[in-house]
Amino acid sequence: MTEPEATPPTAGTATDESPVLRTEGLERRFGGLLAVSGVDLALPPGRTLGVIGPNGAGKSTLVNLISGHLKPTAGTVHVGGKDLTGARPWRVAHAGVARTFQIVKPFRGLTVADNVAVAAMFGPSPVRTPAHARREAAQVLERVGLGGRGDVPPAELSVADARRLELAKALALRPRVLLLDEVLAGLRPAEIDPALRLIDELRRDGLAVLIIEHIIQAIAAISDEVLVLHHGTVLTQGPPRQVLSDERVVEAYLGHRYTRKNRS
Ligand SMILES: Nc1ncnc2c1ncn2[C@@H]1O[C@H](COP(=O)(O)OP(=O)(O)OP(=O)(O)O)[C@@H](O)[C@H]1O
Ligand SMILES: [Mg+2]
Incomplete structure (x- = not known):
């Protein structure tokens, strides 16, 4: 009997490309406010996903929903194929997800x-x-x-x-998934490149990295993909060059007037 030429991986097969972190339809409501809505993401090991968006776009809420610091009002979170939707932070950490906080939280x-x-x-x-x-x-x-x-x-x-x-x-x-919420904030320009090199080294070691950052050049330099959040929803997602030249992204950050002015 001859061997089949190629066997497509069945669902759930662990290949290098299968995501270690996956969210589907992730949503968080605060009263009348939809802080995060319908967020689907899939992050394989050894990849960096940059998450950008204006202040209040829902970036930290997204990280909190993945890390278990907030419970989603809808949607799912899977880590390494395991359903961790709504799990407490220690369980998520034990599944291999580590995070930093936008406001640092050491034991003083x-x-x-x-x-x-x-x-x-x-x-x-x-x-x-x-x-x-x-x-x-x-x-x-x-x-x-x-x-x-x-x-x-x-x-x-x-x-x-x-x-x-x-x-x-x-x-x-x-961890096998690292969630970084503005780890470059407050760094002097000379401190940013070494920090980016370290994060990229961690990615090359096989970590899946989700990084929230306001410094667009840093995100462009380090990310395999960029996801743009705006009013809690995914405005667009793709390779950095494509996403960052998208007029909708410029508009989300700087408003209509900027894009109109630059067209004329
Ligand atoms: N615990 C909470 N209770 C009520 N509203 C909240 C809570 N946490 C966040 N929000 C609201 O959800 C929205 C998203 O907030 P979030 O902190 O996720 O934004 P962000 O994209 O991280 O912003 P920034 O760039 O300023 O850090 C904001 O309107 C915020 O006021
Ligand atoms: Mg934030």
């Missing part, structure tokens, strides 16, 4: 290193002993550029270093 009573060690002890493949967790923390801190700052309290960190700590805490969970 712990040192920088212990903040990261705590995360290492509670990840999906938690390390067993505090000593092991501290070793892990030291490695992660080195990787994000906080090598010499492990012993200080988080309150002593600069804005940029506080963002690095957010990232270190997320990485200590050893």
